[in-house]
Amino acid sequence: MMIAPTPFELFRQECQTVLTAVIEKTLPEVALPPINLRKTPNIEYGQLATSLCFELAKKLGQKPLDLAEKLVAAIDPSAFSLIDKVAPAGGGYINFHLNFAKFSELTLQSIKELDSQYGFVKTDTPQKIIVEHTSVNPLHPIHIGQARNPMIGDTLARILQYRGHEVSRHYYIDDVGRQSSVVAYGYLKLGKPQPTEKPDLFVGKIYTVTCCIVEINRLKQTRDRATELQNAADLVKANKELDEWLSIAVELKEKYPVLFEMLLAKIEEDPNPEEEINKLNRAYEDGQHEAKDLIREVSNLCLNGFQETMNRVNITYDSWDWESDLVWTPQVNQVMTQLKTTPYLSNEKGVLQFNADQVTQTLNLKTKLGLSPNNEIPPLTLVRADGTTLYTTRDIAYTIWKFKHANKVINVIGMEQSLAQLQLKLALYALNYTKQAENLFHFAYNLVTLPGYKMSSRRGHYITFDEVLNEAINRAHQEVTKRSPMLSPEEKQTIATFVGLGAVRYALIDVDPSKNVIFNWERVLNFETNSAPYVQYTHARATSILRKITNPPQNPNYELLTEQLEKELILTIASFPDMFIEATEYLKPNMIADYTNNLADKFNTFYNAYPVLKADTQQLTDARLTLVKAIQTVLKNALNLIGIVAPEKM
């Protein structure tokens, strides 16, 4: 029995060979045009079609349909096993029809044989790839806006791994910067308390409240200074911001009265909290022990919470990379030394600027990088007047470090950081890391916003990812209880968990990453068609049929699968490997979610229309059972790609 890892691709190749041969034979005078074979919009038109007669006809001064007829007449498909017939159609298409008897056998046998490996076609050029994703600052719980990142990132990592690449998932911990010092300052003021709840939630409250109090303090000073200097514009601005923060303070006081009062009392003891925070920040960058212990302690509390959350959705990381480690070791300094030898740095009173646009000009990169000639890349400040570095400066060092461990780097980072990511890439070019620059990819995704406003962690305006997961599981539990009251409490809980988690994961992966998403509960709590629960349910249904048989089908006759729906199902599962390759090569995780939904949809229609176990003949039952088994395998493999459980029962 023949096995094909890519059954549909085999058919395509046969069609291509036939077509190439007939053109060379019939039209020796024409240069062979690129042969485009596309899936037909309708099964009546066969399975693949080409429109090349339209182009050829024009060159030859003939009617497209006449040409199509002439070519078809010269085709002898008998030498090819998967082509049933070739026919001219429409205004000049050539349609290729599959020999379903053979194709079904090939497809179903291949799936049976390859089983859990079916679809995962390995690349010819395996690479070491780092996927950096999540990288939420360790200041507050991961919120639903940020959760889109790990869902996309982990799916990318999964599909690349299944494609045969050596993938490493990295989490970049951004612990250098004022905000880490703010939360650490608040934590210290409270006397380094033990968390009384999930640690990231705990740290998040301290961060928000501290931020608010410190900010009000700062704005009051700004206001007083502006009053003194009679600077009307500054005064108006300060007052406006102050009003905003004061209203946030009211909210926070109501939400966390004890914490707020405690922090307020402690911070008021400080004559200058702002200065304390800056001091802590500098001490941390200098690697002083006390500061190190303190900030790492707070950060680790938060990160432990993150891991707990991500474990729920089965996401783990291979490497946790601390930004501060780059500062404490000579790595950042080395990069600066190297950059100073390039002609792209300018020094204005100690402030070092990187002239990114000049790099594009000197190395002639605008066209190469697909940038518009109008796109004048703004310069990037690398070093402040006080000698400290900035985020992107450290990111350059980090990226170089990553390339010591991989030959391709994919950064899953929000679209709003596109400019910084471009400047980073240009810095690599400037440093002559050309290969690395070419293999650095910014996988940009758009924001998740709440209806009416952007989520703000500093202001405490967010819905945490844990809340969303909990709510989804609760909702799923209600559904299971309603639909399957006879199940044991344990079973209900198990089902509710994978349904709820799956629903959230699917909802966040299903939309094209470049599209902005406005969060609403309806989207993640959808358990109907076009959701993970729908696909999971379909898988359970297929499993349920298979559970009822005592003996596996003996010598099924695939020629009996003649219904249109059966053919469409076979086509769909035969194309799974092609879909997988495309999703992986073009990094389109949402394609996989769409595919699972599409297959589930077709299966459910089939399920309703045709009996499997009680088909007219045992032979037909056997053939359909093999089909159901294959569909179950493909659904399971596809769900696995996007990190969603394929349940036996629900």
Place this chain on the structure above:
RNA sequence: GGGCGAGUAGCUCAGUACGGAUAGAGCAUCAGCCUUCUAAGCUGAGGGUCGAGGGUUCAAAUCCCUCCCCGUCCGCCA
């Protein structure tokens, strides 16, 4: 002002990389289907100037140009 991304049914979105046959789903609305393999399901109906205008082409949601609208970036923040 400039860059980048988006604009497809009342709502949420596929389809655009590589132009092809009547532009597809789901939700919502309406009408049906559980003595038959799991009704988280299925069947059917209505619903479209594919943001606007021009161009290229035998053929444009898809390619090119102009414009409109929304988001986002253009920090000695991260």
